[in-house]
Amino acid sequence: MKILIPIKRVNDYNVKVRPNQANTDVDLSNVKMAVNPFCEIALEEAIRLKEGGNATEIIAVSVGDEKNQEQLRTALALGADRAILVKTDKALQPLDVSKVLVKVYEKESPNLVIMGKVGIDGDHNQTGQMFSALTNLPQITFASKVELNGNDVEVTREIDGGLETLSSSLPAVITTDLRLNEPRYASLPNIMKAKRKPLEELTVEELGVEVKPTVTTLKVESPPEREEGVKVENVDVLVEKLKNEAKVI
Amino acid sequence: MTKILVLAEHDNNSLSGATLSVTKAAEMLGDEIDLICTTSNISNLEAEISTLTSVKKVHVFEDKIFENEIAENTVDCLIAVSDDYDYFLASSSTSGKNIMPRFAGLMDIQQISEVIEVVDGSTFKKPIYAGACIATVKTEQSRNVLTIRTTSFDKTSTDGGSAEFVKHDLPANNTNKPTFVKNELTVSDRPELTSADIVVSGGRGMQNSDNFKLLEGIATKLNAAIGASRAAVDSGFAPNDYQVGQTGKSVAPNLYVAVGISGAIQHLAGMKDSKTIVAINKDEEAPIFKVADYGLVADLFEALPELESKL
Ligand SMILES: Cc1cc2nc3c(=O)[nH]c(=O)nc-3n(C[C@H](O)[C@H](O)[C@H](O)COP(=O)(O)OP(=O)(O)OC[C@H]3O[C@@H](n4cnc5c(N)ncnc54)[C@H](O)[C@@H]3O)c2cc1C
Ligand SMILES: Nc1ncnc2c1ncn2[C@@H]1O[C@H](COP(=O)(O)O)[C@@H](O)[C@H]1O
Numbered sequence: 001m002k003i004l005i006p007i008k009r010v011n012d013y014n015v016k017v018r019p020n021q022a023n024t025d026v027d028l029s030n031v032k033m034a035v036n037p038f039c040e041i042a043l044e045e046a047i048r049l050k051e052g053g054n055a056t057e058i059i060a061v062s063v064g065d066e067k068n069q070e071q072l073r074t075a076l077a078l079g080a081d082r083a084i085l086v087k088t089d090k091a092l093q094p095l096d097v098s099k100v101l102v103k104v105y106e107k108e109s110p111n112l113v114i115m116g117k118v119g120i121d122g123d124h125n126q127t128g129q130m131f132s133a134l135t136n137l138p139q140i141t142f143a144s145k146v147e148l149n150g151n152d153v154e155v156t157r158e159i160d161g162g163l164e165t166l167s168s169s170l171p172a173v174i175t176t177d178l179r180l181n182e183p184r185y186a187s188l189p190n191i192m193k194a195k196r197k198p199l200e201e202l203t204v205e206e207l208g209v210e211v212k213p214t215v216t217t218l219k220v221e222s223p224p225e226r227e228e229g230v231k232v233e234n235v236d237v238l239v240e241k242l243k244n245e246a247k248v249i
Numbered sequence: 250m251t252k253i254l255v256l257a258e259h260d261n262n263s264l265s266g267a268t269l270s271v272t273k274a275a276e277m278l279g280d281e282i283d284l285i286c287t288t289s290n291i292s293n294l295e296a297e298i299s300t301l302t303s304v305k306k307v308h309v310f311e312d313k314i315f316e317n318e319i320a321e322n323t324v325d326c327l328i329a330v331s332d333d334y335d336y337f338l339a340s341s342s343t344s345g346k347n348i349m350p351r352f353a354g355l356m357d358i359q360q361i362s363e364v365i366e367v368v369d370g371s372t373f374k375k376p377i378y379a380g381a382c383i384a385t386v387k388t389e390q391s392r393n394v395l396t397i398r399t400t401s402f403d404k405t406s407t408d409g410g411s412a413e414f415v416k417h418d419l420p421a422n423n424t425n426k427p428t429f430v431k432n433e434l435t436v437s438d439r440p441e442l443t444s445a446d447i448v449v450s451g452g453r454g455m456q457n458s459d460n461f462k463l464l465e466g467i468a469t470k471l472n473a474a475i476g477a478s479r480a481a482v483d484s485g486f487a488p489n490d491y492q493v494g495q496t497g498k499s500v501a502p503n504l505y506v507a508v509g510i511s512g513a514i515q516h517l518a519g520m521k522d523s524k525t526i527v528a529i530n531k532d533e534e535a536p537i538f539k540v541a542d543y544g545l546v547a548d549l550f551e552a553l554p555e556l557e558s559k560l
Contacts, residue, residue, distance in 0.1 A: 130354030229542035
């Protein structure tokens with residue numbers, strides 16, 4: 001069984017990203033970049049399926065510029081068998097990415113595609129659902145548990161009301177939530193080994209996808225700052241302030 | 250004429266408050282507002298939907314396949330009635346997030362997620378990078394799909410409307426989809442987290458699920474919902490649907506009380522629009538104090554029982 005893992009390059013989640021001087025975009029010039037945390041979780045799940053004897057090959061794919069190689073090497077170090085970089089220098093939107101991923105899907109015919117539920121950069125939460133729609137594969141989003149039984153997969157999802165379990169035949173698309181697993185770290189020997197694993201490069205043009213941004217960013221600002229409040233000495237003062245000053249209780 | 254279609258969100262018994270906020274956002278785009286409602290039982294919802302003053306028409310798809318939400322089923326219905334509409338709106342609940350991008354993909358529309366402000370018909374504001382920045386985006390598309398962050402919009406008027414209910418047959422389709430197995434929904438007598446006036450949340454500082462119950466007495470006295478940080482949910486102190494933050498729920502109550510929560514940006518993303526924020530934390534350097542209107546530096550195991558007794 002083959003598993004395809006789309007990987008997004010984003011800021012390290014510990015870094016607080018700020019607008020640039022001109023307020024036209026975010027300033028990523030000195031920001032440490034990483035694999036989107038939800039994609040790490042997707043990859044970890046695939047590795048566990050492979051370790052459990054349920055998968056034979058894990059392919060990591062990323063769409064973007066040359067720098068995405070770094071994140072694909074990380075994926076290879078963690079346990080992907082090979083990687084595909086589909087190159088473009090254009091700004092990408094989830095709809096474009098999903099169209100590119102459809103082409104990769106058609107080339108590779110994986111049995112399972114596991115993606116992050118959301119990129120922590122744009123907070124879109126779209127690509128997996130769009131990809132599933134365009135491939136007509138069953139869609140299971142926000143997974144916190146994945147169980148493979150032969151050609152079926154049973155997935156528990158985190159929804160606003162609690163948990164829901166769905167079942168699907170393969171191939172299918174799953175998007176990951178945070179509690180699905182805790183990703184491992186890459187070991188040094190594996191980082192070295194990853195340098196020799198295959199990383200294929202294609203272009204979006206070769207795959208016949210036209211990238212055309214239809215939603216553009218006009219302005220990026222910091223949110224309004226909250227005024228720093230006061231420290232209260234004790235519970236009595238707190239209760240008094242909430243009653244008489246804030247008037248919220 | 251600009252026409253807007255709003256996805257009615259509900260649990261087959263009552264309409265979600267989210268739909269009232271999404272309808273309010275729709276009113277900023279135009280006044281031809283219709284609803285689409287896929288349900289196993291429209292009679293449970295009809296009276297409530299009829300109270301929405303600005304809604305003109307309700308597209309009803311009634312069938313037992315809608316007892317549980319399968320995105321594919323809802324999207325097939327959205328596609329079936331999509332022809333006349335310029336905008337398609339749902340909330341950025343897990344339901345809206347599941348359904349709308351799938352629909353947008355099939356319509357070849359780039360969706361705009363988590364809209365917090367309608368600047369004009371083609372310009373919207375939305376948080377990016379866990380709310381660290383606010384982007385103003387402009388769409389060049391003639392038809393648009395938006396998910397709405399409901400805490401940023403008031404609720405539409407429910408003084409009574411005159412919506413016409415139009416029943417449709419299920420659309421024929423050959424969509425591959427998963428099947429429903431089961432669900433475990435949290436039952437609670439407390440107000441719903443995203444619409445509660447007061448939210449009391451606990452973090453890792455609560456130490457275990459027994460201690461987490463220290464929040465209950467306070468929540469009961471204040472008629473508050475209970476929330477949690479990711480660390481508290483991951484550690485099993487609280488169920489997943491209590492999580493507030495970037496990957497959990499966005500809340501903006503009148504009063505948010507953060508107990509034993511450090512205030513990571515991913516947590517702040519979901520609560521920093523609350524009107525009044527209280528933080529109880531024993532570490533005076535905790536970042537949560539930067540957004541708190543009232544900070545109490547104290548051991549929560551002493552402060553909580555005292556607070557409960559003094560409310
Ligand atoms: C992609 C991603 C998404 C995320 N999404 C979310 C999200 O949606 N929501 C979320 O909450 N987090 C989210 N996180 C996690 C976030 O980064 C933090 O790890 C998390 O919020 C920390 O939870 P906490 O504040 O409860 O725990 P900690 O950071 O461990 O803080 C515990 C606090 O309790 C205080 N404390 C301890 N004992 C006591 C005591 N006896 N009395 C008083 N105070 C005490 C400590 O001083 C400390 O400040 C996400 C992380 C990532 C990477
Ligand atoms: N440029 C990209 N290359 C590969 N995968 C991507 C890319 N953008 C998004 N994805 C996938 O889609 C998921 C959701 O991203 P988004 O829709 O941008 O929030 C990510 O976790 C990735 O799995």
